[in-house]
Amino acid sequence: MDVVLMDVVLLVLYLFVFPGILFLLGLAFFSEWWDRKLTARAQNRMGPPFLQPFADFVKLLSKEDITPTGVSGRLYAAIPLFAFAAIATAFLYIPVFGSSSPFGFPGDLVLVLYLLTLPTVLIFLLGWTSNNLFARLGAVRSVSQLFVYEVPFFLAALGPALAYETWAVGDLVAAQSVVWIVLFEPIGFAVLLIALQAKLERVPFDIPEAETEIVAGPTTELTGKKLALWNVSKDMLLATGAALVVALFLGGPTIPFVTLEGVLGAVVAFIVFFLKVLLVLVLLAVLKAALGRLRIDQLVDWGWKVLTPAALIQIGIVLVAKAGGYL
């Protein structure tokens, strides 16, 4: 009985404290700060102080909450909540301090990918219901963009799964105890990073929220608590996306040829995971600082002519390697 109770307590802790929602919130705020600081340094600026993202969040919570006229209040308030829930759930399946998450099951990679697609659909819903022209244009843009990056994103995530014939994130992490997948799937890694940047709607893919063109895109009418929740969801998406890249291509919280055991092992594993997330965030920040914004037609062109074929080539290479018995 006690053992069962212990398990329940542990599960609750796992869900809500570490590495559940509370930790994810911390990681999300940290990711935003790290990203903003790096971008600022790349642009020869000081960047925000460490607690700035959290301060922004608290400030927004205290601001007036406005629902535009002609908009269903409940639906409008529910959209940021759904985005928050979807991303928080997706993060549970990504290993943080062991080679697998306690919630992991065969096929959880598919669930994670699905949950990470939800925010874009919600962005569209948000923009479309906002009763604002800029928001609607942004909504249409974000869906057009979805069709461009989602295919290469899935294909790039499919690469590791094909190589090790498993749909479980935990198994993929365990399989990388000898060699990181990025070493033999560099194209897939690059495609996944770029597609993630597009999913996060960051420069050069910030087309749906292009400030100088359509104000703030789908979130133009969002205020107060809803905006706070939305912003923190976006930070969580950044953290979760980076964690997914780490799990799929960089070996998650493991070090090749080293077995990490016990509490100390878990701590070391967590530090390894954290450092790898920082590295992925650096890559994303460099991409953001080095480029300007594309136009939607240019993105569609480039996405289908370069990004998707690149992902397909990677899959082809994996298949050939498997057929030849090298994997």
Next chain:
Amino acid sequence: MPEVELQIGPQHPALKEPVNFKVVVDGEKIVRIDLDISYNHRGIEKAAEGRDFNKSMYLLERICGICSHAHTTVFSKGIETLMNIEPPPRGKWIRTLVAELERIHSHLLWLGVAGHEIGYNTLFMYTWRDRETVQNILELISGNRVNYGMNAIGGVRRDLSDPMRQKVLEGLRMLAKQADYYLDVVPREETLIVRTRGVGRLSTDQAITLGAVGPTARGSNVPFDVRRDDPYLAYGDIPFDVITSNACDVFGRVEVRVKELIQSIQMCIHMVENLPPGEIAMKPPRTAPAGEYVSRLEAPRGELMYFLRTRGTDKVDRVNVRTPTLANWPSVVAAIQGHVIADIPVVVAAIDPCLSCTSRMTIVDVDRGQRPSMSWDELVEHGIQYYREQEGL
């Protein structure tokens, strides 16, 4: 999506000043564009009529926050011509020096804004950092960073000492290095190229027909520059070329501005090194004889034109300002045809619009082809009447 009318401005993140574009769009494509300027009528022309020449200088300097020196230079040039006086050479050279420094600061500012409009914020941060250098130089020379207050009728108000010249040269050499870096980077940056090449096309003929001026015209291969075609101040004595580009699009305008930036820095170095000795100002007469004069010069955005009329007093009888932005608006409307929403900010920014400087009031009766002018009382009456009707009072 069906055709919808998108209101860009008068308040919009892409525009820091009030202007309104009614853009009819079909999805992302622009079907029609309608332009509404004059949100910010400040009555400066009228106010200038009530002040003497010296006080008018302070007023006119505040027409624009970027090319403030250009406005006082063109005004003092006109008044000096009407008075039939000429500032001493050193005064002229210092005036020219500040004008070119202002061009450097304006072009750096523009390059950053253009980058920002296409979401390239890193370029924005870099150019604005370097702009600090030229602003510090201007502060060193004039004591101010925005409205320099350098010009007076008959010369300039401050001299350049030798230690100051050394500091200015140091700053300029640093800027020259940075400008070379921009010339190297900007034409090779991939996202910048795809967002500016072929965007905002304005053929040479169109640019001439629509009366484009400044870098907008020169970016469409129109070799027109008041500094060369109608030399004023010290421009006759300083070596420089008129820079044009045959790209005829936004990229051409970027190219022209970056090259002008480099050239202006070289001109400034030349001027600081070869500053003629002597007085910086002369004492002008108090009044100007009756006369009319169209004074013009090459401001950073293009040809700035003042019409001046004097009546033998110490005040102008009439001053009319035609800013380069006003001359460039028709080319924006032409250049934006057939593009998408995403191109609006960069095409508009490509003329470097300075909107509040542009706002003038003209009433045109299209049916009768009349352009009457309104007295102050009539204007007040018209305003009251207009709002009564609008608000249904």
